[in-house]
Amino acid sequence: MKSKCRGANLNFESSEIKRCVRVLKEIDFELAYLVLLTREGLKPLSRWEKPLAGDGLELLRQMGLLTKQIRRTVKTGKEVVETIFSKLPAYLGLYEQRFGNRPIDKSAQTRRFEGFLFGYPPCCVKEYIRKPYAPNNLGAQEQEILFHWACRDCKITPVLLGAYKSVYNSLNSF
Numbered sequence: 001m002k003s004k005c006r007g008a009n010l011n012f013e014s015s016e017i018k019r020c021v022r023v024l025k026e027i028d029f030e031l032a033y034l035v036l037l038t039r040e041g042l043k044p045l046s047r048w049e050k051p052l053a054g055d056g057l058e059l060l061r062q063m064g065l066l067t068k069q070i071r072r073t074v075k076t077g078k079e080v081v082e083t084i085f086s087k088l089p090a091y092l093g094l095y096e097q098r099f100g101n102r103p104i105d106k107s108a109q110t111r112r113f114e115g116f117l118f119g120y121p122p123c124c125v126k127e128y129i130r131k132p133y134a135p136n137n138l139g140a141q142e143q144e145i146l147f148h149w150a151c152r153d154c155k156i157t158p159v160l161l162g163a164y165k166s167v168y169n170s171l172n173s174f
């Protein structure tokens with residue numbers, strides 16, 4: 001058995017991928033979940049805001065993802081480094097072009113663009129901008145495994161949920 005997992009051609013069940021996911025889970029369960037969602041194509045691009053060292057980045061690459069670290073500033077002027085990852089080089093480029101070396105902001109314009117990159121349904125993004133966390137029809141556990149807040153009577157989220165659930169549940173098998 002090889003000690004490293006590499007390449008995007010490996011299937012989801014391969015033992016090397018499983019090893020990578022196990023290590024990612026040890027770093028942070030949510031990171032492992034985001035990596036799998038992105039690897040499966042359910043999220044075109046994901047952002048990790050906590051620090052991620054060389055080994056963590058290497059794991060993402062071994063899982064077949066492209067990574068980039070983006071410098072941003074917060075209101076106090078302090079610099080923060082975000083890690084973005086995707087299978088799509090153009091999406092990393094779009095993120096860097098729009099947000100690289102720029103202050104972090106939560107404007108409607110930013111939320112719309114982030115929603116597009118992160119694979120959020122546009123209806124949910126629109127509703128969230130209008131009224132964050134407005135009541136929806138999802139159960140708490142369903143809402144919990146999503147990264148966007150679903151709009152009421154969403155027509156896209158229930159379809160997405162099935163796919164998210166199977167990725168989420170698969171994490172327990174690693």
Ligand SMILES: [Zn+2]
Pocket residue numbers: 121122123124125150151152154155156157
């Ligand atoms: Zn929606």
